[in-house]
Amino acid sequence: MERAAEVSQFGVRISNARITGQLDLSACRVDFPIYFHDCRFVEPILIEGGALHSLFLVGTPPTEGNTAKSSVPGILGNGVRIQRDLLLSHTLITGAHQTTSSISSSSAVWLTEAEIGGRVLAVGTVIDATGDRAIQADRCQVTGDVRLIQGFTANAEIRLIGAQLGGSLDLAGCQLVPRNGRALDLAEATIGGSLFINDSPRHAPLIRGRLELGRASINGRVLVREATLSAPAAGVGRHHYNAKDPAQRLAIVAQGASIRGELSIDEKTSVDGGITFAGAAIGGGILIDGATIHNASDVALDLTHAEIGSKLSAVAANIHGTVDLDGAEVAGPLDLTRAEIGRPVRRYCLTAIRAVVHGDVRLVDAKIGGTYPATIPGGSGGVGFRGAELRGMFNAEGAQVVSPGDKSLNLHQARISGNLRLCNGFRSIGFVALNRALVEGRLRCDGGTFEWHPREAGDSRLTERNDRAVAFESISATFRGGVGLGWSIVGAVDFTDARTTYLADGPAQDWPLHDSYLSGFKYERYASISMHGSGEWGWKARVRWLRDRDPAASDEPGDTGPWEQAAQILKNHGDSTGSEQILVAYQRTKRQRRVGWARSRLLRGLDRIFNDWFRGYGYRPLRALIPLALLVIAVAGPLLPARESQVMRATDPSGVVYTPRGELSLVESGQQPGETCGKGKVRCFNPWLYAVDTVVPIVDLKQRSTWSPSSDAGGAWMLAWFNVATLAGWAVSSLLVVGLAKAGSRSLN
Template sequence: MSRFGLRISNARITGQLDLSACRIDFPIHFEDCEFVEPVLLEGSVVHSLAIVGTSSPDGDALRSSVPGILANGMRVERDLVLSRTLITGAHQTTSSLSRTAAVWLTEAEIAGRLIAVDTTIDTTADRAIQADRCQVTGDIRLIQGFRAKGEIRLIGAQLGGSLDLAGCELVPRNGRAIDLADATVGGSLFITDSPRHRPVIRGRLEMGRTSVNGRVLIRKARLEAPEPGVGRHLYNAKDPAQRLALLAQGATIRGELTMSEGTSMVGGATFAGATIDGGLLIDGISIENGFDVALDLTHAHIGTTVSAVQADIQGSVDLDGAEVAGPLDVRRAALSRPAHRYCLTAVTAVIHGDVRLVDATIGDSYPAATTGASGGLSFRGAEIRGMFDAERAQILSPGDASINLHQAQLAGNIRLCSGFRSVGVVMLNRAQVEGRLHCDDGSFEWRRREDGDPRPTRLNERESAFEAISSTVRGGIGLGWNIEGAVDFSDAHTSYLADRPERDWPSRRSYLTGFTYERYAETSMHGSGEWGWKTRTRWLRHCDPADSGDPGDPGPWEQAARTLKRHGDSEGSEEVLMAYLRTKRQRRAGWARFGVVRGWDRVVNDWFRGYGYRPLRALIPLVLLVVAVAAPLLPADSNRVMRAADPSGIVYTPQGELSQLESGRTPQNACGKGKVRCFNPWLYAVDTVVPIVDLKQRSTWAPSTDAGGGWMLAWVNAATLIGWAISSLLVVGLARAGSRALN
């Protein structure tokens, strides 16, 4: 007995040390002692208790050993220290009817700390420590070589300080390493390296509904999940993965959760429904749970950022329904071997910052990838309040969506540029993008699944490499990409279109129905873009997917025409529309079968009509028709067939009175001194061909069949009908042109 309490060193205690229900108001210290029987402390109240070993000068430990500590309900007014002690045994108490443990601390109260430095719990029991609902005012420190071969169970525990597992090694036989379900940790949780030890946990770390008021730091640790189906509690909900190393469903962490570089995890981690106020930082870590869920953050609330910079994750990352108050940062990360289709899925997630994918590799390299290792990204229905930056990222998902932003809302830009590569289909269908879409120097390719991949190929009848159906990109669309596959911008809308018309659109595989934009721009954003109507006509004809016999969709042509007209090029606008009508006529069924029909169609529409957009061209055939009517009537020998009569019934020819000519006399006046209107072949032709003009020639003069003018009468009547048709087209064309001008 010393002035500091009871101190026993280097003793072998062969009998039962039973302090149950005792009250001891002084410290008890056992140093380098060997206990033959377990220590009984149930219901006792002690000032402090230490069962420790010491270190020899060469660093080797002189351990105490005890075959079990039974201390349910014990109260320690200071510290409980079990450092450098070998604890064995497998004991059963009334706290559990079916499980055994080496150390029992159920409902114990420790007003100080629980310390176990370089302690070994070598037991065949179900649990190394069972301390359900215990209360520790200070820290629990199982550190620097602490080793346990059974589960450490702290269900419902109340810790005023931190839980420190620095340099520990937990290798339970039942697959459950630590159970902190429903526990409250007033400080932080540390699983870090110590100067001589790297933390190793081979079993499940369960933190369901655990509350940590500080931070969770896992540094240079190795976490290894048990084999599938091992270590699960019968009362647990269904696990989201076959192998889980860390379970924290519904947990609350007030600080950040950090898994730093050097940490490796074999198996998955789930934080479904958890709240992590300080953010999730897993930069540089390695998670191996291929073809299963690697990181489950469904419906989690992350207070700041989710950062996985340079992380290597094999398995799916699931953020469905999660809310991230900052950016989602996976720059230079490698994600592969997903559980199903996507390496990262964030369906209906809300991300208050950017999605950063710069230099990331999503899906293993093809063709060296393991079968099924490829996968894409899904942000379907997500709300991203920053930009989506995938500059230089490589996303390999053949036969499926490489990026799925279906019905997503983005407040910033989408950057798929500067070396970005996609194998699969990029989907922006019905997305709302407030910023710009940058695709310059990006590579987009549609490819079916690799041989041997059991997953079905996505239904993609058009074999699209890029889809933006019914999307809205308010800031503008910039292409300048390299694409192998179809492009579908059906019913999309944007402010400007920056493209290279000759290079950016796949031939006959560009779907632009309903695609609207306000202007053209340069892909480099320097310059005014390509506005030439000839270039735009070649572009539309080149990318129009209409088959032979199908007239095609007029919408893209009308949109190009509207854009040109809105910016002052009315002539170019009409040329584009005429080019569509020309293309439509050329595709008409049976149009190309007969060369005569083809030539006549070209003459009428291209030369004389302008497809209704050049109505004055109808004057050309009208003038030609006038010449054709007047020419036969110019020679005197030809126009002798023309006849006219004055009011008294005297008949005249263009040379004079008919009776005088027949009698051989020369008429003094060809027009009977004004009794009839003099014949003028040109005026007669105009009066015949143009029905809206009345020069009194046609009503005065007419070919006589008696004089051999039957052929002329037939030709004049035909010319009248042809003139009427051409004049009608002219009038209608002028009316339409005026209407278009007013609009």
């Protein structure tokens, strides 16, 4: 340094030297490069507070079986300012040193608050630290790239808290295997370029410890390719000041991180442990197609309240553990096509409560919750989008969701702007819950299978309460584009208070016997499941559907709402006859289920005759003419024989008594009366007119008021019968009048 003026612009180069004293450049200014090649230092290099042009500690790449020729027992460079590059390639760095930058931890390399105007390059560098950390460079500033690549190895933590890197951080082919469980700490760091954890020509990246990215800012992308990431054991590697982790074992911890580019984890990457980006902002989207993330019975991928600026794609990903998207916002589609997710921490393999997805949700051919019957107890789990807003379609064609004893698909209060497709091979083990959901498009279930099964043996998790054993529940849901069934279902179906435009179903096979809850279910028309044709409009088929699927017990009357809805649909589309037939069928079904006195077989038979034959349950009022006619015949019959009719008596105004044959006194004296009606003094007797006058109260033919059976002539029983017939006639006539009035009112409506 005293002869710096004699040094060329290429600086000082020292090769193959063994340096026994300490290189002390602290607080020194060196305006030329210093280059050590294949040199071995006995003492650590001290450059704290120095101002250097550039520093090279490089060695020849070691051949197989040979050790590194360049070695140094530590670098102490807190606060150093290096105008150009810092190169540490193919150098063995050892040691454990303490500085005033930390009161408790030691490190092999200290670069806290250092300023490097060029790059930091460590190709094939090995840091064999005997202390707490391999590199501690908190709040350092590097204008260029930091490249720890191609066999770079560290057996302790690399700490870059609050660092500001103007370029990229490249960890291609690195080997980070710390003893304390923290591999790389980039908390609150700023990276002007990208973060690469990818393969190099002869090395695959291996990180056995936590990768901390909490509140870090990365202006480029994050690429993880052909890497092996392994989280430490539960409770190992955490900072004491960290917030509570969402999982016991985490490989990547990035709460609140900001990534302007894309987060990409490729198909050849294996992550043993969880990943959390809770509250992070990832502008370029997340691409983890084909990746393997295993954190069984815990959270595998935590994206709660994250903002994902593009799509979230996990096509063909293999994930053990829960994928948590609660409160997240995805600016594009959520694509889980052919993904396999199982062994969740609690109930759901995928949970997205109150999440917002601006594109489609694709679960095509996905396998959620493992297999049924399960090979691993507790491996099942459902999909939960409770309260989510999905601004595209929800497509689960061919997907299998296994969650026995629980909700397989929970869309409670969700809003879907497109179609809801649970069709073409979709299978649900558990029950699908769409309560109070709003689907702007269609619900398609054709070709789907829905089965309710309780928890399997060995699964200790609580069972979701399901008293009705429903396999599909959509209470108060709205399907504005229509409902298409055509499914295979094991369990009950609940469409209570649901609303839709059309109902496309097979009434004979799509609805479970006595387990179809349809109270308040509103729809506007019937349609074909295939959308070709007109659907099932026959009133007989609809009657069988409503009668056989009604969940009411045999001694309960049932709900009239579904019957009236079906009748109204037929009437609105011009089939008034079919509409009335459905309403009559409901009354008949209700009569058959009556309790109390109607349990008697005789009374039930009479009730059936009265309602089916003579009344038509109020919808066939003219049938009341039949019992009226029978009453007329029953009254006239006893009066038709001449001998029986002689019990009838009439009295003229002068008090003369007459029989149907004439004046009573002449008949009793054996004379033949000349006039049977006393020349008009009394109305002539006619058995048929008398029967009509007796039975029909609204008709007055002056027969009943003129003639009456005489008890003296043995007509007491006949008088009693006529009185009974009068009362019966009043009742039947009243039914006729009321029925005609109701029929008129229905026709007006």
